[in-house]
Structure formats: C-alpha cells, structure tokens
Amino acid sequence: MIRTIFTIASLLIMAQLTTLHAQEIWSLEQCINYALDNNIKIKQGVISTQYQQNQLKQTRSSRLPNLNGSMSQSLYFGRTLLSDNSYSDINSAQTGFGFGTNVPVFQGFYITNNISKLELDFQASVSDLEKAKSDISVNIASTFLEILFAKDLVKVSEDQLVVTNQQIRQINEKVEAGSLARGSLLEIQAQAAGEELNLVNAKNQLQLAKLRLTQLLELPLKDNFDVQVPLLPEIAAQAAIVTSVEVYKSALLTRPEIKGADLRYQSSQFQLKIAQGALYPSINLYANANYSYNNKNKTINRDPNTGAILSYSDIGFYQQLKNFQSKNVGVQMNIPIFTRFQNRIQIDNARLQVLNTELELESAKKLLRSDIETAQTNAIAALNRFTSNQKAVSSMREAFRYSEEKFGVGLVNAVEYNTSKTKLAKSESDLLQAKYEFIFRTKILDFYRGLPLTL
Secondary structure, eight states, X not given: OHHHHHHHHHHHHHHHHXXXXXXXXXXXXXXXXXXXXXXXXXXXXXXXXXXHHHHHHHHHGGXXXXXXXXXXXXXXXXXXXXXXXXXXXXXXXXXXXXXXXXXXXXXXXXXXXXXHHHHXXXXXXXXXXXXXXXXXXXXXXXXXXXXXXXXXXXXXXXXXXXXXXXXXXXXXXXXXXTSSOHHHHHHHHHHHHHHHHHHHHHHHHHHHHHHHHHHHHTXXXXXXXXXXXXXXXXXXXXXXXXXXXXXXXXXXXXXXXXXXXXXXXXXXXXXXXXXXXXXXXXXXXXXXXXXXXXXXOEEEEEOTTTOOEEEEEEOOHHXXXXXXXXXXXXXXXXXXXXXXXXXXXXXXXXXXXXXHHHHHHHHHHHHHHHXXXXXHHHHHHHHHHHHHHHHHHHHHHHHHHHHHHHHHTTSSOHHHXXXXXXXXXXXXXXXXXXXXXXXXXXXXXXXXXXXXXXX
C-alpha cells in the first residue's frame, strides 16, 4: 500500500514538473496581440489619446456659463460707520457673500475654431496610436521570421553533421580494414568539428532571435519560450507581386501616418483662424449678487412725536442679508486696439505652421512611397534570388551526391569532398534567406494595403 502511494505521488510530481517545463508556444498573432495589450509605448499612446480627449471635452464645456461663489470675513478696528451715518470707535466684524456668473457671447469664433482644432488633434493622436501599433506589429513579424529562419539553419546544420558522422563511421571501418589511409579519417573528423561549430553558431543565432522577440514583447527570457512554426506557402517561380502603384494608392487611404499628417495640417488651419479671431472684439454677459452682515449695525428707535432717538436694537443676520444686498447685470466688450503687435505675430506664426504641416504631409507621402517601392524591389530581388538558389541547390545536391559516391570508393580526397559539401550548405543557407526575405517583403506590401499581418 505504501509503495503504491509513493508511486502515485512520484507520478504526480513528475507530471507537475513536465507541465512547468513544457514549452510556451507562441503564434505570430499571439505575439502581436500580446504586444498591443502590454507594450509600454502603446500604453503611453493610449494615455496621450485620453489626454487629448479630455482637452476636447474641456473646450466644449467653455461655451457654458460659469458660476462662482465668494465669502469674506472682515474685522474693523477704530472708527466704524453705523447705519445712521454716524461713527463709533468700537470694533466690528463684517461678513459678506457673493455670487457671479459670466457667459461668453462672442470671442472672435475662438471657441468654435478651438473645438474644431482639438477634434482634429484628438483624431491625430488616435492615428499616432495606430502608427505605434503598426510599427510594433512589423517589428514582431520581422523578428518572428528571423526565428523561423534560424530554426531552419539549425536543421540544415544538424542534417550536415548527421551525414558527416555517417561518413566518419564508414571511413573508420575502411581504415581499420586497411583499405584507406588514416589521414582521410582525420580530415573528415576535422570537417565534423567545423560543422559542430556551425551548429553551435546556428543555435546561438536562434537564441538571440528569441531574445529579441521576448524583448519586443517585454517578457523575461525563458528557456521554454518558443514560436509556432506555421505552414508557409510554397513560393512559385512566377509568384505574383502587387505593383507599388497599387499598394501606394491603397496605403494613402489606410496608413495612420498619412491620416495623422493630414489631420495636423487641417488642425493648423484652424489655429490660423484662432489667431485671426483675436483681432475681433469679445463680448461677455455677466451678473453678480452680493450680501453683507455687520455685527454693529443697529436699528434706531425714535420718538414718534419728537423724532428723538430713544434706543438702538440689533438687526438679525438674515434681515441684514436681505437689507444689505446688491445685484447687477451687464454686458462687457473688450476691443483690441493695440496689443504690441502680438496678434499680428501670432497670425504670421500660424501661417508658417500651416506651411510646415503641409510640408510634413508631403514628406510623409514621399516616405511612404519610398518604403513601398523599396519593399517591392526587395521582394522582386528576393524572388529572383530564391529562383536562382533553387537551381543552385538542386545542382549542388547532385554534385555532392556524386562527390560522396566517389569519396566512398576513394576517387576523391577529403578536401574535395568537404568543398562540395560546404558549397551545398552555402547554397541551402542562401535559399532559406531568400525565402524568408521574400515572405517578409510581400507581407509588408500586404500590410501597407491594409491587410493584417499573418503567416
């Protein structure tokens, strides 16, 4: 019974350890979605967008009337004016209350133009956020493909080493049988040592690519982190590549950097209108109400026949507030006559800003077109390299097979054999590089057209 319990406990512990050390397999979509949810720059972009939205809400509410209240408490020392216009040398305390409101009527269309400007600024901040998401998505896709490329290089290096080890065993048998000199064995063993180094370098390159991806994801590097190898499409020799003109037309309508630059150009035009509006008079409505209480105010009691003062009586707090109140309503107009040329300078600066944002829009379009043309050119070049390398790999494999057969019967030496094998490894590496370069560039072109990044 005890042995059974011990066996079950051991199996449970082993199952937990296996789970803990199981690899975390991430697909490209998972990597992108995780980065969009957790990347610090993305979070900062969200905060910036919310800030712009609050600025817009604040400006919209500036059309409403305000309401302010005030309260004061004053102490008077020395002579104090009483309600009968006489003076007293006693100290007094006075309490005051007030309310006031102000309503903007006309301010040179400042509020309307500022609301329009901030609406555009808010939309531009949204475009900036989309641009940041776009950049991180492209960087992740690029690094993801680097990992896939590195994995294939590791596989090629492993396959080469397997073939070399097979040759070592065969040559060792011939050396022991006395049909082949020991020098051939030493040469092929040196070749194996070099291929082992190539395998180590390929694994290091794979680990570095994983490190770059985890850094983009802002994750700590884990030994069990790995990516999902998707089923990549076969690349045809005559693969279709969309033209840069078509991609550019679509990108102008969808790319966030173009939208953001255009929105800022429109925003600068409203800033110019705001500056021009400062030349107009501004009109405001206002209303105020004030109430006061003094602890020394008295009511005079007089003789009804003679008018002589008989006595003084206190006036209650609420009665004083009712008696001593003042209200006013008015219209105020401010006319800019001379502002030390400040308004004119602001208008000139606003015009310069319009010109600058227009140039930034044109620059963004040119940069986008340049990036698209570069991506298309690189895609075509990668396809051409892939096609050429396909032929080269096919020829090199046949040449290596022939060299391997001749080496087995001693018709070629180890140097010639190793040279043939090195050429094959180089052509296979070039083929993989061209393959992943073509996939990445075509995905970038699709991304510029508004399609999601998928493999």
